[in-house]
Amino acid sequence: MTDKKYIRVVGAVIVNSDDEILCAQRPEGKNLALKWEFPGGKIEKGETETEALLRELDEEMECRIDVLDKITTTVYEYDFGIVELTTYYAKILSGEIKMLEHVDMKWMNRENIGALDWAPADIPAIELIQNYKGAIK
Known part of the structure; x- marks a missing residue:
């Protein structure tokens, strides 16, 4: 049994018209410094996952997104x-x-995103994204 804090977060796998995926690098001085992640953040009390994602992307990147299909939920200690x-x-x-929260970001083909140094919780989603063959709409 652990006394560790349980943190619920959401991440957006943003796909552009060239079928490239937005990868964002965490800042130095924070947990998981300089690891790559999908943009997003903590779910606040009373928020749905979708509401949290819309709010976080507005706060972190000043953009409005359309939330599409769920990819997966992973738990990592x-x-x-x-x-x-x-x-x-x-x-x-x-x-x-x-880039209000991140130190770098890049658009990458889904086949190549695994080459980055990702936060461990993101890795199961990366494997699903790389193996997904359909069009993202």
């Missing part, structure tokens, strides 16, 4: 707590993406 990450496909509706 870090030294700072237990993270439950739910990822969704998403597309940008409006706004130019700004």
Whole structure:
């Protein structure tokens, strides 16, 4: 049994018109410094996963997204707590993406995203994304 904090978070797997996926790098000085992740964040009390994702993307990148199909939910135990990450496909509706929370970001083909140094909770979603053969709409 652990006394670690349980943290529920959501991540957006944003796909552009070239079928590339947005990858974002965490800042130095925070948990998982310089690891890559899907943008998103903590689910606040009383929020749905979709509401949290819409709010977080507005706060972190000043863009509006359309939340599409759920990819997966994974649970990973870090030294700072237990993270439950739910990822969704998403597309940008409006706004130019700004890096307000991240130190770097890049659009990558889904076949190549595994080459980055990802936060462990994101890795199961990456494997599903790489094996997904359909069009993301």
